[in-house]
Amino acid sequence: MDKLKVFAIIQQFNKELKIIIGSILALLVIGFGVSFFTQSKPVETVSTDSAPENLVRDFNHRMGPDSAKVKIVEFYDPECEACSAFFPYVKEIMKRHKDKVQLIVRYALYHGNSKLAAKASDAAALQGKFWEYQEVLFTSQNEWSHQKQPATSFFLKYAKDLGMDVAKFETDMKDLRRMETINIDLEDGPKVGVNGTPTIFINGKKLDRINPDYFNEKVEEALAK
Template sequence: MTRNTRLTLALIAVVVLVVGGLLAVNRPDHPPAATTDTGAIESTVLVREDSHRLSTAADGKVTLVEFLDFECESCAAAYPAVKQILATYQDRITVVVRYFPIPSHPNADLAARAAQAAANQGRFPDMYVQLFENQTRWGHQEQPQTELFLGYARALGLDLPRFQRDLDDPATATRVAKDKADGVAAGVQGTPTFFLNGRRLTDLRGQDDLVAAIDAALAG
């Protein structure tokens, strides 16, 4: 074997190792979610038994799922539309919220844990409102906003010692992480991401597009 041949083989081996390493690093921790025959994401991934519902339709015909980050400005921008949809459709559709905190948002995970700690006392919808309506006060702050979130819990009349314990409980972090894992499996890459009856809604330009999609699902 000539020297050039040996060098070529060595170079090929290096390339194979580098590519293999990149594939290992970029391989998702969670496998993609299964889809139905119609291409929709399996409902068991998008909506778990313990998922938080802002409204529930008795007929189960239409379900809107939002993966969100409480610190995300785009999620805050979408919040009024979701609020209006809840007021308009009430119990005609099911609206589900899933956690998907973005690592670059310093208080996103803490906010999700605050919402979950409130949920443990049956007050998720109220903390959901507090976090979004006050996002400009606590969002994009480098320091943990624990005291502010405790203030929201106090304003809601929650059991503060229990709220504080749950906020710091590893089980709460695990609960948030389970939502995010489902989001990753469903192909969520950013927030907010909406799914209507298992299908991801793309190219949403505003509330009118979301309303039109819901109306079409109700009529179908």
């Protein structure tokens, strides 16, 4: 075979190779574009009629009547600064619509002392002081959060300040059974779409963003239905 024929064959092969590579790249670009568009869309919310399974458990802490028209489920972390900052707005909603709104809280724990704080909160609940204790944890968060060592001494002090039986509180906080219900919250969270705190659902619908005005707007919308 002479050199010209060999060169022609090589050129033809190179052209076909470029076409094949170009086609593959085009498919990859299209696929990436579709994937990016899909992932960049706002978080899809779930309708009230198809609320996530196990969004609420019987043992979860509640404020407000079970007959409330609007039910707010908040996954939170006692050590989360955003949760602490958002807490006053949740309280305001509950105060304004106390007979029409129920708040249900669940744990989603991401920080060093979070699990211990959750156990302390549940120990406080056994003495009827869950909400008071949670408020103290938030208002005193700068004292105990981000401690490298367990913040047990702080949690015992807060129990004493609230007039609790501190010996019982400490025993209950250390009881391994505290982690049973906490772990259920931690398992349920990702299954219902929780990947950060706070994450809030209103009547089964997950809010796609967290800010006071939007939160208030969605609560008022649910009340007006």
